[in-house]
Amino acid sequence: MSAVFSVAVRLAGIAAASLLVAPVWQKGFYATALLIACGGLGCAASVIATHRELARRALRLEPSVVSPTDREKLRNRALLDHAPVPLLFRSVDGSVHAANRAARRLFGTEDRLITPPPALLEALNDRRLPSEGRMIRLAASSGGTPRVYALSARHGAGVGGIVDYLALTDVEAGFNAAEAQALRDLLQILSHEIMNSLTPIVSLSVTADELFAELNPGPAHALVQEALTTIRRRAEGLDRFVRGYRDLARLPAPELKPIELGALLRETQRVFEARWGGSITLELCLPAVRVVVRADKGQVEQALLNLLNNAAEACQTQAPPRVQLAAELEEGSATILVRDNGTGVDPALREQIFHPFVSFKENGNGVGLSLARQIALGHGGSLELESPEAGTGWQTVFRLRL
Template sequence: MIGALLVMIWLLVAMLLLLRRSQAVEVVPSGSPDEAQIAHHLLLDASPTPLVLVSGTTVRTMNRASRLLFASDDRILPPPSSLFDESATHLRHAGRNWRADRVEVGDRSVVALIDIEAEERTAEARASAEMIQVLGHEMLNGLVPIVSLAECGVAAAEAREGDSALLGEILTTLARRAEGLRRFTEAYRELARLPPPLRLTVSIEEMIDDLARLFASRWPGVHLSIDVQPGLCGEIDRDQMNQAIWALLQNAAEAVEQGGVPSGRIDIRATAGDDVLIIEVADNGPGIPPDCAHTIFRPFYTSKAGGSGIGLSLARQVVQAHGGVLTLLEPFPTTFRAQLPGAAALYGTGSVF
């Protein structure tokens, strides 16, 4: 009887313990925060962009891409010093250049590393495809009438009683079309074979004054206003920069003339700030339509009658070769801004060319 009583007491205690455990277990419903966190973690891990978490002096990987990049499952040792600099926007790791996009989360930072070289390769491939498309279009547009005129010339030559003047007219038109195609090819070669800039300390004021004299002889009816910071110099290739600024001035003058502006005006301004040379060219022409703003720098694109579509593309290529950027600051009034590294205000010191 004592044994049976002990067994009954043991069973009762066991049942009470099981009852308490069942009450303590929390059933997780569908769509709960736990499942949402799991889904979020899976999406984060599948992201192709390396993500790292910066907390104090510790850097940890956050997804598969960052673990592969830094060959670490958790802490990154040693961490790149650029990750601790909140003002740093780029870093170099594993032989590649990365752009660091930072998001502050409390006292920690989540940094996304963007492969700049991959972006550049994509942009180059897109630019090459556009260039091939433009070249193919222009070459076909030039060759089709040449072929047609040549066939007409052959037919006129074979006709025994044909008009001899007609053959001469056909050949003249044929030569003119062939010459136009040759000029297009030369323009493309000029754009594609731009040499590296030869940097020297150049007086920006003297360079723009020289351009102003040429501008006055070419467009006497357009007023050119010049505002250059006194003693401003830049480390540039003067010949190439002359060509780039002249292309901007020519673009502005043609816009003013073709826009029918009664009192055409172009403003050119040059200043320096934080070792950066800034040159702006603005005009009071009709402006650039919003749907054309993204295509104006495309090679051989032009909206002007008789335009080659080379000037703005060449100007941007020259500025980029100097490590700078050329942008359309405002579509109306049309304002272009070139920013180039290496500028200073010199007052009678140094060698200036």
């Protein structure tokens, strides 16, 4: 705007000089007329110079700081980094490289994978496997529980020094959901068939036991009574066992509502202490800030009580027995930890303990941990057994993510 005003002033000066020079000269003021003429010529020269400078700027071509080739590379890298799926490529020398941000984060490298995971190399080198849908289990370089990835590979024919293009799709959540659904279907069928046969057996054993108790005692009365009582007790125990698995198979979808995590854990602590009294010490560790999560309060409380009761049973022979219930914030999501100072879990059994029908406790039915994991999966989370924490005294650590 100031440049336009300056040009207008100069043009006005030129016009004024043109109108005043002749009258002033005719009146004999020659010096003044010359000054006015010089001023007008100066304004004209200034306007011409400004016009030429603007024309030169309009025609001047600014040199590009980034060459077209480099610009294309930067654009391609930005697009790759935007992809949430880890992308890699293998060079002709056999080395594997991270191609985008997701891959660099997963493997903790800026380019070349110094020590590629054996599972990844094995899947790449086994040409018998299909190029799509190969399932491998990988752990992030930062640690944590390994997750299941679907590996997709395409041959690059050596173009640009690349022989394979690789993509890793995290299918852990879908894999767990499919496994949970298959388990529920199996349990539903088994519990239905067993209950159909077991229910009349329980009813008849109770009736026989009660009728025999009313008969006059004879020589074999005590033996028969004991046999009937045993049959009744075992039939009722088996009935409770099957009903537990039927409830697991019928676990409803969670009703997600906002709940305050601290209040939920304090209420769970009260239920735990009502059962265990002062025999087991339960430490409660809450985050410094108020945390609200969307969850099914009843289901999450049931999962936590299953974990806490297992922890209490595992550590009651220790001196002193200790159980901890803690909450943490992990990358914006809530995590609940249940720790105990018991004997720990054999590393070879880390995954088996979550399988239904599997229990390493006396009179255990293998429902508690399996149900807790099903509840976690139903909330879109996970339940994992972590390695013992050295120097803390905690031998067993369960991490529940919501």
